[in-house]
Amino acid sequence: MSTFLTRRLATIVPTLLFVSMLVFGLQQLLPGDAALVLAGEDHDPSVVAHLRAKMHLDEALPVRYVYWLGGVLRGDLGESMRMQKPVTALIAEKLPVTIQLAAMAIVIALAIGIPAGIVSAVYKGTAWDYAANAVALWGLSTPNFWLGIMLILLFSVSLGWLPASGYVSPFEDLRANLASMIMPAFVLGNAIAAVLMRHTRSAMLQVLSSDYVRTARAKGLDERVVVLHHALRNALVPIITLGALEFGTLLSGAVLTEQVFTIPGFGKLIVDAVFNRDYAVVQGVVLFTATVYITLNLLADVAYFLVNPRMRS
């Protein structure tokens, strides 16, 4: 176990170093002059010069990278030039929002995708199957921003049930928080539900035709028990893996959905930072997200190692 862990941990350091170089290097490929953008529309030469010096833009690329990396190693991801706020503070502010949105979206996706997949597999070739497939196709092919605006027009403008956009902290007002998050979470969950439904359907179809399911049925078990207890459990393994992957993607921010619903999460933070050439924010957030991804992967490997006896031998 310890050898395995040491080996896995040892690969993390070069991976993160590579990610940091990639993030830093790719950003420099962006056209445009960060100092000019951040200097505002007046382009006062003294301001441009000040910003250039502050961001070390006059120095060679490797020198700038070392400045930044030095800060990162000390836990300082730099400061947002646009908002004049430390990047770590911005991450701390946005992370809970993104986690909540991702969690709610995944719950909605699972709640829709898995039952729809089961129904579609069990009633294969019937109207239920076609209906579930049609819903999945719709979910996959509906653009998030369009669905978001349609939901706003229906539930906020016409019916007046939900706020059109914005975010309220759950610690401030749980009710308002849920009201503001339910639509964006549904929009995100809807697309993932479609993918989960398709995977659940194919996994279930495969399991339902296997020998042990036939044996269970031959034993005279109730069909509901066969489907939910015997078949579903085995079919769930790839679905859980997929769900976890989708959750990881959601954590890096849902750009369009956050933009439409004005949810102040990672997606909005990073997009605004790219357009404003706020380098420190882009670098900090991407590096942070990559670290979370890699850490989650490591945890998954460890869990797999613990539950799978074949890996231990």
Added chain:
Amino acid sequence: MTPTPRCALIAAASAFAAMLACAPAGAQTLRIGLAEDPDVLDPTLARTFVGRVVFAALCDKLFDIDEKLTIVPQLATAWEWSSDSKALTIKVRPGVTFHDGEKLDAAAVKFNIERHKTTAGSQRRGELAPVTSVDVVDPMTVRLNLSAPFAPLLAALADRSGMMVSPKAAQAAGDKFGAKPVCSGPFQFVERVAQDRIVVERYPNYWNKGDIHLDKIVYLPIVDSTVRLANLKSGQLDFIERMSPSDVPGLKSDSRFKISKITEIGYQGITINVGNNDYAKKSPLGTDPRVREAFELALDRDGIVQVVMEGQATPGNQWVAPTNPYYAKNMPIPKRDVAKAKELLKQAGVTNPSFTLMTPTTSDAQKIAQVVQSMVKEAGFDVKIQATEFSTSLDLADKQQYEVYVLAWSGRADPDGNLFSFIGCKQPLNNAAYCKQEVDDLLVRSRTARDPAERKKAYEQIAAITLKDRPIVYLYHRDWLWAYTNKLSGLRTVPDGLVRLQGLKFN
């Protein structure tokens, strides 16, 4: 009877739905939807238009402008220029306190002007460049000494350069002042969540508190104009700024809302690279004034306003709108004349001139490019549109690596702010690389003369030269479009587009 699980589920769902029903905000809370997220809330470092909208609540200024662009006192009570126009003496309003309780006096004004001039990265240094020193004449009188007469100074002091912050708070916070600004405006800072909200509440000791009827203001940046409007319609917002022109007809028929509009102090125009580099030389527009004249004659400004702005703008051919007192009447908007345009092209020997029109990827700018492309095609121009991400286009324009560029300017109250930096030799915003000594001399005269008639004469002379040279072809001045609940009254429409809170109330 015991409830079945299904009943329980239905009951839980109903309770959840009831729970989600949104609660209305307090009657005296005004919720304003902003088109962008403001930058840092420090008047010295701030650089965005949208930031100024929030400053209207937080920070009073020495002067303000009114609906007719006249300078009126705010934190000043009186002012006087010296006979040589090289010193401005300002009487400071008595009884004004900052949000931390500190008093506003001449020393505080001196501190603020010096802070604007000396802070690293100050965006105000350029506006206050002619101010060489500040003297405290008496506890409530201050004198600004200038290196040369500078007429636009009052307009600068009616904007962020004239905003006064608490010296004590500014010294204590250092470069973190913008995180919790302490000024002397009608509302004091409560909290800011980046990209989400800025909350301010009424300052009880405001010097003009009789004019303040609201308790709290929440500014919510919502970039998408459709979503901003949806929030207004669904009651989550009371006021939205910069609504989309295409939404005006729909909202006009809804009696729950009112729409206000006023012509901006800025402009939308097309900059032509007339410099000496390869880009300018490659383009027929950059090299021959007759081709530029033909280009302008091929444009129909009314048509552009109708198509791009759905009529919600004022056609214009100068750096200020035709309604502005400094508009040069000797150079009216030229009428479209395709035949004359073709004739000019023939004279220039280029009947089918071709050039690349760079445009930022914003919707308005792209629409302008497309309309211009089809209009000038009738005269024989072949326009290639190069849609470029905004920051990149800014950089290319700054380096003069473009032929023709579509760009808007948010505008300044004094015409100097719309002109000097754009056509003065080697000025920072002179992307056209235009340079003429004669124009430079007139520009200096226009900013050193204090008499409005004399200034206007200088602007007329500048117009007579530059509108023929055409480094910039001005197209129109947008309307600031505000939509708000009909319960709100007392709104003032000042051309700078800032939402003034004095007098604003819910009926």
